[in-house]
Amino acid sequence: MRIKICGAVRTADVELLAGMDVDLVGLRHGIGGARGGLRTVHPGRSELAADAFLRLSAHVRATRRLRPVLVTTVHDVAWLHDVLARSRVRWVQLHGHQSPGAVRALKSAFRPWEEPVTVVKVLRVRNGDCLERALVADYERAGVDLFLIDAEPGGGQSGQGQQSPTEPVLRVADRLTRPFLLAGGTSARRDTELAPVVRHPLFHGIDVDGETRVGNGGLHPERIEAVRHAWRTHWVKEWMTPRRSAATGRFEVADPVPAAPVPLPYGVRVPFLPRGCARQAV
Numbered sequence: 001m002r003i004k005i006c007g008a009v010r011t012a013d014v015e016l017l018a019g020m021d022v023d024l025v026g027l028r029h030g031i032g033g034a035r036g037g038l039r040t041v042h043p044g045r046s047e048l049a050a051d052a053f054l055r056l057s058a059h060v061r062a063t064r065r066l067r068p069v070l071v072t073t074v075h076d077v078a079w080l081h082d083v084l085a086r087s088r089v090r091w092v093q094l095h096g097h098q099s100p101g102a103v104r105a106l107k108s109a110f111r112p113w114e115e116p117v118t119v120v121k122v123l124r125v126r127n128g129d130c131l132e133r134a135l136v137a138d139y140e141r142a143g144v145d146l147f148l149i150d151a152e153p154g155g156g157q158s159g160q161g162q163q164s165p166t167e168p169v170l171r172v173a174d175r176l177t178r179p180f181l182l183a184g185g186t187s188a189r190r191d192t193e194l195a196p197v198v199r200h201p202l203f204h205g206i207d208v209d210g211e212t213r214v215g216n217g218g219l220h221p222e223r224i225e226a227v228r229h230a231w232r233t234h235w236v237k238e239w240m241t242p243r244r245s246a247a248t249g250r251f252e253v254a255d256p257v258p259a260a261p262v263p264l265p266y267g268v269r270v271p272f273l274p275r276g277c278a279r280q281a282v
Ligand SMILES: O=C(O)c1ccccc1N[C@@H]1O[C@H](COP(=O)(O)O)[C@@H](O)[C@H]1O
Pocket: 006, 007, 026, 028, 031, 040, 041, 042, 043, 045, 071, 072, 095, 150, 158, 159, 160, 161, 162, 183, 184, 185, 186, 207, 208, 209, 210, 211
């Protein structure tokens, strides 16, 4: 399971992340404005100027453990190729309305002898529906490697710390043949609603921004550690560890949210039941 922390803006952020158990570092460059097309709630919250992007991405690469990810809303393939080539960053998160054609052109802009680019395309969930639903197959044919399912409360805004309801996320995930990251208000909360998302065969990890900060401030080690612990230790262990079933003797992945109502033995009283359990025979 991969963990991406978004919005590093200074060398100290990279040094902090290098000492933590995370994988990908999002660096925002080319957000909104004339080249973009996506307005953000916090315009330029952590937008890096060109020289800062080059410097910080080199710093991330130098850790040899973390991977820098260019997070951008720019559509212009020549600009994207130039930034990726000059910085030697090979992961890009297309967080705008970039078309499948732009994805195809970007993938083929890198020659076969060059390190290929990994394209992450955002799919936004708004009012229970995925805005890019009709384009998913085209994105896959164009070469998207990984999707990022994010909540968009409206107005073309991302990163408001709002979590997408599970059902629409699963509906999008079921249309995919490529893996996806979950974004949008991802936190350290152990919300059992998320179990079916984590257990989805294409679930690949999480992308977090707001939860890793205190207020609008910088990255906070304890908050990052809380998210890491919740997802790497709790969720993954809880839902992905096969256990031997007492009934069948076979190894099965634990299911804390039973699909069918589970009858309780006669006389048992419980103050709280997990979702899916029927209150019977009390
Ligand atoms: O947060 C922004 O303003 C933003 C601007 C442009 C592109 C992406 C942006 N945020 C992304 O939103 C998700 C989730 O963030 P959060 O955990 O809900 O705060 C993440 O991918 C950010 O990169």
